[in-house]
Amino acid sequence: MVEAVEHHIEEGLSPRDATLQAMKEVSGPVVAIAVILASIFLPVAFIGGVQGRLNNQFAVTIAISMLISAFNALTLSPALAALLLRPRKESRGILGRFFGGFNRAFEKVMQYYLGWSRGLIRKAIIAVLILIAFMALDGLLGKRLPTSFLPKRTTAMRS
Helix, strand or coil: CHHHHHHHHHCCCCHHHHHHHHHHHHHHHHHHHHHHHHHHHHHHCCCCHHHHHHHHHHHHHHHHHHHHHHHHHHCHHHHHHHHHCCCCCCCCHHHHHHHHHHHHHHHHHHHHHHHHHHHHHHCHHHHHHHHHHHHHHHHHHHHHCCCCCCCCCCHHHHC
């Protein structure tokens, strides 16, 4: 939420207007992500056996923390963003040059990644072939790795 508000402030909106615009854009995805993750992790808490006992606390913790995070993103974060965020001022000095260089390098890497992603979207067959290759690799690794909770002892391990 804060990043969306900051983005709109950089585009010239006031902090209050930027917050309202960010809330319109981000509220739906925040709720959707929280509900989806809760619906995935809560059923894991009810799995039986050793695996269920190992994952029980983890699943409940993730589900509850996602719901708290979503509540925070929809209530406290926008209010604080509207009150505290202001337009950026250009940094000077050695740190300003360092962060300026970092931002330029990050922008170049991001543009390269976006170009590569657009290329894969335009040539969907390449993306599908990459996905098939990863599936085949997964299948090969799945056959070679132990499938039991505790690997079987071999004769080499006994000595």
